Amino acid sequence: MSTQKRIGILTSGGDCAGLNAVIRAAVHRAELTYGWSVIGLREGTQGLLRRPVDYQVMSLGMVDGAMLRLGGTVLGTTNRGEPFAYPMGDGTVRDRSDEVIGGFRELGLDALIGIGGDGSFAILRRLAQKAEIPFVGVPKTIDNDLGLTEVSVGFDTAVGVAVEALDRLQPTAASHQRVMVLEVMGRDAGHIALAAGIAGGADVILIPEIAYSIEAVAAKIRQVRSTGRNFALVVVSEAVKTLDGSGVTRAYHGGETRYGGIGSYIGDRISEATGAETRVTVLGHVQRGSPPSPRDRLIASAFGVHAVDLIAEGQFDRMVAWSNRGVHSVPLAEAIARNARVLPDDPLITTARGLGISLGD
Amino acid sequence: MSTQKRIGILTSGGDCAGLNAVIRAAVHRAELTYGWSVIGLREGTQGLLRRPVDYQVMSLGMVDGAMLRLGGTVLGTTNRGEPFAYPMGDGTVRDRSDEVIGGFRELGLDALIGIGGDGSFAILRRLAQKAEIPFVGVPKTIDNDLGLTEVSVGFDTAVGVAVEALDRLQPTAASHQRVMVLEVMGRDAGHIALAAGIAGGADVILIPEIAYSIEAVAAKIRQVRSTGRNFALVVVSEAVKTLDGSGVTRAYHGGETRYGGIGSYIGDRISEATGAETRVTVLGHVQRGSPPSPRDRLIASAFGVHAVDLIAEGQFDRMVAWSNRGVHSVPLAEAIARNARVLPDDPLITTARGLGISLGD
Amino acid sequence: MSTQKRIGILTSGGDCAGLNAVIRAAVHRAELTYGWSVIGLREGTQGLLRRPVDYQVMSLGMVDGAMLRLGGTVLGTTNRGEPFAYPMGDGTVRDRSDEVIGGFRELGLDALIGIGGDGSFAILRRLAQKAEIPFVGVPKTIDNDLGLTEVSVGFDTAVGVAVEALDRLQPTAASHQRVMVLEVMGRDAGHIALAAGIAGGADVILIPEIAYSIEAVAAKIRQVRSTGRNFALVVVSEAVKTLDGSGVTRAYHGGETRYGGIGSYIGDRISEATGAETRVTVLGHVQRGSPPSPRDRLIASAFGVHAVDLIAEGQFDRMVAWSNRGVHSVPLAEAIARNARVLPDDPLITTARGLGISLGD
Amino acid sequence: MSTQKRIGILTSGGDCAGLNAVIRAAVHRAELTYGWSVIGLREGTQGLLRRPVDYQVMSLGMVDGAMLRLGGTVLGTTNRGEPFAYPMGDGTVRDRSDEVIGGFRELGLDALIGIGGDGSFAILRRLAQKAEIPFVGVPKTIDNDLGLTEVSVGFDTAVGVAVEALDRLQPTAASHQRVMVLEVMGRDAGHIALAAGIAGGADVILIPEIAYSIEAVAAKIRQVRSTGRNFALVVVSEAVKTLDGSGVTRAYHGGETRYGGIGSYIGDRISEATGAETRVTVLGHVQRGSPPSPRDRLIASAFGVHAVDLIAEGQFDRMVAWSNRGVHSVPLAEAIARNARVLPDDPLITTARGLGISLGD
Numbered sequence A, B, C, D: 001m002s003t004q005k006r007i008g009i010l011t012s013g014g015d016c017a018g019l020n021a022v023i024r025a026a027v028h029r030a031e032l033t034y035g036w037s038v039i040g041l042r043e044g045t046q047g048l049l050r051r052p053v054d055y056q057v058m059s060l061g062m063v064d065g066a067m068l069r070l071g072g073t074v075l076g077t078t079n080r081g082e083p084f085a086y087p088m089g090d091g092t093v094r095d096r097s098d099e100v101i102g103g104f105r106e107l108g109l110d111a112l113i114g115i116g117g118d119g120s121f122a123i124l125r126r127l128a129q130k131a132e133i134p135f136v137g138v139p140k141t142i143d144n145d146l147g148l149t150e151v152s153v154g155f156d157t158a159v160g161v162a163v164e165a166l167d168r169l170q171p172t173a174a175s176h177q178r179v180m181v182l183e184v185m186g187r188d189a190g191h192i193a194l195a196a197g198i199a200g201g202a203d204v205i206l207i208p209e210i211a212y213s214i215e216a217v218a219a220k221i222r223q224v225r226s227t228g229r230n231f232a233l234v235v236v237s238e239a240v241k242t243l244d245g246s247g248v249t250r251a252y253h254g255g256e257t258r259y260g261g262i263g264s265y266i267g268d269r270i271s272e273a274t275g276a277e278t279r280v281t282v283l284g285h286v287q288r289g290s291p292p293s294p295r296d297r298l299i300a301s302a303f304g305v306h307a308v309d310l311i312a313e314g315q316f317d318r319m320v321a322w323s324n325r326g327v328h329s330v331p332l333a334e335a336i337a338r339n340a341r342v343l344p345d346d347p348l349i350t351t352a353r354g355l356g357i358s359l360g361d
Helices: A019-034 A065-069 A097-106 A118-131 A155-176 A189-201 A213-227 A262-274 A294-312 A332-337 A347-354 B019-034 B065-069 B097-106 B118-131 B155-176 B192-201 B214-226 B264-273 B295-310 B332-335 B345-352 C019-034 C065-069 C098-104 C119-129 C155-176 C192-198 C214-226 C262-274 C294-312 C332-337 C347-354 D020-035 D067-069 D097-106 D120-133 D155-176 D191-197 D214-226 D262-274 D295-310 D332-337 D347-354
Strands: A006-011 A037-042 A055-058 A110-114 A137-139 A179-184 A205-207 A232-237 A276-283 A319-325 A326-330 B006-011 B037-041 B054-056 B111-116 B135-139 B179-184 B205-206 B232-237 B278-282 B320-324 B327-329 C007-011 C037-041 C054-057 C113-117 C137-139 C179-184 C204-208 C230-236 C278-282 C317-324 C326-331 D006-011 D037-041 D055-058 D111-117 D135-139 D179-184 D204-206 D232-237 D278-284 D318-323 D326-331
Touching: A019 A037, A019 A110, A019 A294, A019 C214, A037 A118, A065 A294, A065 B155, A097 A118, A097 A205, A097 D179, A097 D347, A110 A118, A110 A294, A110 B155, A110 D055, A110 D262, A118 A137, A118 A332, A137 A294, A155 A179, A155 A189, A155 A232, A155 A276, A155 A294, A155 B065, A155 C326, A155 D214, A179 A189, A179 C326, A189 A205, A189 A232, A189 A347, A189 B295, A205 A213, A205 B345, A213 A232, A213 A262, A232 A262, A262 A276, A262 D020, A276 A319, A276 C278, A276 D318, A294 A319, A294 A326, A294 B155, A294 B192, A294 B345, A294 C230, A319 D020, A326 A332, A332 B345, A347 B019, A347 B065, A347 B327, B006 C317, B019 B111, B019 B295, B065 B295, B097 C113, B111 B295, B118 B135, B118 D155, B155 B179, B155 B232, B155 B295, B179 B264, B192 B205, B192 B232, B205 B332, B214 B232, B214 B264, B232 B264, B232 B320, B295 B320, B295 B327, B327 B332, B332 C326, C007 C019, C019 C037, C019 C054, C019 C065, C019 C113, C019 C294, C019 D097, C019 D347, C054 C204, C054 C317, C054 D067, C065 C294, C098 C119, C098 C332, C113 C119, C113 C294, C113 D278, C119 C137, C119 C179, C119 C332, C137 C294, C155 C179, C155 C192, C155 C230, C155 D067, C155 D295, C179 C192, C179 C262, C192 C204, C192 C214, C192 C230, C192 C347, C192 D020, C192 D295, C204 C214, C214 C262, C230 C262, C262 C278, C262 D020, C278 D326, C294 C317, C294 D155, C294 D191, C317 C332, C326 C332, C326 D347, C347 D020, C347 D295, C347 D326, D020 D037, D020 D067, D020 D111, D020 D295, D055 D318, D067 D295, D097 D120, D111 D120, D111 D295, D135 D295, D135 D332, D155 D191, D155 D232, D155 D278, D155 D295, D179 D191, D191 D204, D191 D347, D204 D214, D214 D262, D232 D262, D295 D318, D295 D326, D318 D332, D326 D332
Parallel strands: A006 A037, A006 A110, A110 A137, A137 A319, A179 A232, A179 A276, A205 A232, B006 B037, B006 B111, B111 B135, B135 B320, B179 B232, B179 B278, B205 B232, C007 C037, C007 C113, C113 C137, C137 C317, C179 C230, C179 C278, C204 C230, D006 D037, D006 D111, D111 D135, D135 D318, D179 D232, D179 D278, D204 D232
Antiparallel strands: A037 A055, A319 A326, B037 B054, B320 B327, C037 C054, C317 C326, D037 D055, D318 D326
16 A cells, blocks of 8 residues: 655654654554654754764664653754754854755655644744655644644643642641742743643632733732631743733843742742742743653554554645544644634633632733 | 522532532632532432431532542442432332432522433433423543543543553563553443553553454464563453453353453453463552542533533533533533444544554454 | 540641641540540640630541541641740740640640651750640651651652652653753751652762762763763752852852752753753752652551550650651650761762762762 | 672562662662672573573663663563472473573672562572572562561552552542452561551551451441441452461462452452442552652662672672661571561551551451
8 A cells, every 4th residue: 555665753842741652653553554664863853964864763672661651752852953043053043954854865764753843843844845855743742832733742741740739739838828839831821830720729820821910919819818728829830921011031020130930939929919928839841751641642642643644645744633532633834823822711711710710810 | 690599519420530629610610700509419319318308518618629639529429329210129119209309499409510421411311301400411430431522520530540550560561471451440431441551551452342352362462472572461441342242241251250350351361372471450449539630620620610600601401511622511412312432433443553452353 | 544635736847748647646546545635736836825725626537538648737837936935026036935835734735746856846845844744756857857766757758759850850851961950858958869869860969968069060960971871860959068168058059149049059050060951940848748658657657656655654755766667766855866967878878879879079 | 999790680589669770779889889790680590591591781871760760670580480499391390400500600600689589588598508609689579578677679669559549449438438448469468458558548457467357347347337437448468367267368268269359258248247338459460560669769779789789798698688777788597587477566556456447356
């Protein structure tokens, strides 16, 4: 039904849980069903820039059950090295896309599977179009902000890590009558904070999509106290913004330089406004590196198999996607264009408000 | 917008993780948004048969964050006591539906939220129609075999427990070169086995929807060995059936009486057919009782809030349902009628086969 | 054998996992074996200062299995309010010990069980001596720096949380070739960092007892790289000190004000010295609030039972202690005097060095 | 300080969590501190019987952090193949010890580290004495029945798995008013059942060291009910015995052949005696295969380093052991002779009784 093919696979952008499960599944499908070989490319497109090209043949023997359970990516990944505007280290950038394409040709690859987010997809798609490389994308992002798919690889695990932290903070908050602030990831989208806050019993959830005011946060904490409960849990997405629209970001916090993170900043503001004792936990990369949750492994496995099927069917420039109880695919361009931030009428916003959670507005 | 209401809530059928999160969410929405009170009914409809009626008023103060994290149901539940055919203990059954309805009237309830599966819904719907009780259903079942919803409360947790068991069995299987059999729940549907088997790296998954032959299972185990791997993981759904159509069930195993469960039976057959050393784990009720996973808590919270909203909107005889990233509702009758067993063209069947997993056929 | 007694119990100082298990066990032993009642005092000695005295009778029905699994303390606790030097809020302190003792008398208590660390024990012992209150101490501290006991309640759980974080950081460190810094608790003693670092596969462990130099840390990271591994895990105890003896603490970091914590400070120093990309996780109070580990629950249960037995035997001014496979008791004064920081010849120091872990010296 | 040595290492008997952590630590110590090489022998002494001898050189590069976290043993293990009485497959046994010793000589090994339990140690010691092989033992057994050490590798993890199961059974037991029976491992000693039962909130714990009567068990369950709690948790060690001294074992149950395990048997007896609905979970090998707990990793690491140190110091025929906060060593012969079953005056027996737990007597 199909001739022998060589498929390249790479992971790009920030790592997350489930990447290895995608790779493992793709290798299984390619070898077992089609008799094709899969070539793992090192560190996104970085390995294709090196000479000799930096790659490894992924055989079935290498991709065992242990790999299914392993966080991170055995191929390595990076947030840097955009081929069309490669930072040369001296402040200048250069178009090195021809070198990347050259590396791809050198390996004699017939198609490429890229596991990434919208940023990576935009670049990989441009590369694929320039070089006429048959390309299929597999969505991964802990932020879950890719459109046209219910969920991306890595999100479920990241939410789980954040919820577990809230479960742990609740008893110590209650014992000491404190307000506990948990800073979670979410560069542009508040999905982690929203889902984790609901599932973890937060009183306040601050997300980038809804500008917060400390007054609103303080009012909620005072209301909680008025019911006789002297502690509260606050989830803060790393990129939240204040009401007046001035950006309060990880780097600046309105110009104050003494803060390591927005969590500490919010914690101090709450303390000032309410007199409450606050404590801050910054989860950081434990949200990315965890072993994949069962659901992430399931989704990743379905994605890996389906990505290879798309290549077998000659369906390119598409992204695999999850909906309902299984996998399908959508046009890559539409998925990139359709960002999935938290909308004002998101059903989970209704859920959060229904539970009495303050969103800081 | 709405007058003061009293809403009854009950859990019915086998318990699972997330029931308390539904109750907690409903109480929050009812009290905070509508100013209504929620009355918890004890042990499904059993409490409504007792005189005085066995219930508890669920106030906000009772449904704190601890309840969100707690497995089981604080209201109690039961698989017994069908009101229209109540087992009287002497082998006869009696229609006691009027007593149940009488209990409902005695409490002065305006509407009822029932958290159950298709069996419970069919009975509760009949009760609601007979007595003109405004009724809304919240789907829960670890088997995930309710139609028209992507997922029911309890499924994600049950899968997680089974996957964790596979993660634990893999290293000991490898160390001793054994075939490990894991018996999981799933009375009529194989969703737990299928999802857990894929996510847990199983070599063989046996589900009720696909009749198995020991020859096919043995062939897979021999094939695994031929690759140099001397161990295997086998997931067996409790209600699997053999190829010839004769039922091999928990109770009978083809007439052999020495087996406590289908897992032991399959383990022995594999041992006979392949000479492999086998060991069996029977997870049993740890699949039900676990603390709810973050996803189950999220879904349950959304369901609880939305169920109350449906009552506020006067939308009755409906079931809340999950699709994509949030909650909506569907006609209850359709949900009951549309069973969701694993279909031959289920995308996850394709995923499993793509990974080289044998389904015993 | 003994007359009916009323025993007070309180938790004092920073909370940790297992406190509720101690209380639960004491209530069981007191009620079931001796027919005594247990009175829970609120927030250390704070509740004894209030009028009416703030307490709750702890009956068997209240201390069920859920309490065994619950983090924190249902009695509340505090790090503040030393009775002999009570901070009056205006900068002055006052001796309020007579009021505390008055509260104790008012409740008609025959003996007191205090669950605390060395600081709390010193104060409670002074109170007990002043008022001739029969007193027994139960050691709890995540730092495990109490002498004469192998382990205190809360330590095993705190180590477990830190190890889990390292397990999660390892894959993302490897994927991005980063140095991951994990800041853990440990005000005066490095036991958490040392145990967690060994069990979690750290390359560098910095503890308060061994002054570190960034040069030594950087040398280790370079050595790791020379073996072809481009990532590293660094565990930093919150109170580590630099080689020259000048204190680098959570608050100061040598005078630099832009740091939220020592972890960020060390991360930046490593980055400067090695060029490595570093990321920081600050676990904070998730180390305290977690549900108690099985071992903490076991130890706490044994401690709670034994503390009541000591009272029954008239053995006062003693601390329950763990050694080998069970519980015994030691003189309280000796336990307070014998601090258990990490010693240079600690067997685990040998273990760490044997694994090639750098201790920064 | 020492000449270049080649050390053999093997795992023997049933696998458990932490074996790989011992191997990893030994390789680190041997290579980094002494410049020695470590040779891994396959499947206990089985690999030494094969020609060519079945072994692998363990280099530092192979024993990374992932190995520290991995359950089972990368060397493989077996319960079979006693060299002095080797089962030839035809029902006869033969002394093949000379072949094993020949394999050892062929590899040019200077010393042997054996990770095992008392049975393995007895055999390995005999081999070592016959061939004058410098031998050091590292204790591992989930049963924790080795004398002269506080704890053996694998015990803490096995207890943790059992406790987690109890945590999961409690809510479903309460929801359905059932008695949940958990069958745990423990061939000769009840340490797992005792520790897990205390830490997991069991009402009844049955261990091999204390003959049980169903009457006593039923009496406890009735007493629990009399307090208004309609569920109970029962932990059963796999090798428990009835009061009259007749063995009720996994295989026989007093001659009844329909039982797969003692758990089902006890469950049915409880149901008969009390009318309670019972459900049974058989944990099986998930107790062995789990990833090692932090404590098991710590102990295993300390053991691996110290075992190599003993060889460097010329201290042979010894077993490494744990006490208080660290590692030391004891004469191997004494450790074998001193079995550590649960004694009637075991402090944890007092703890269990103090909590009101029935031990079935």
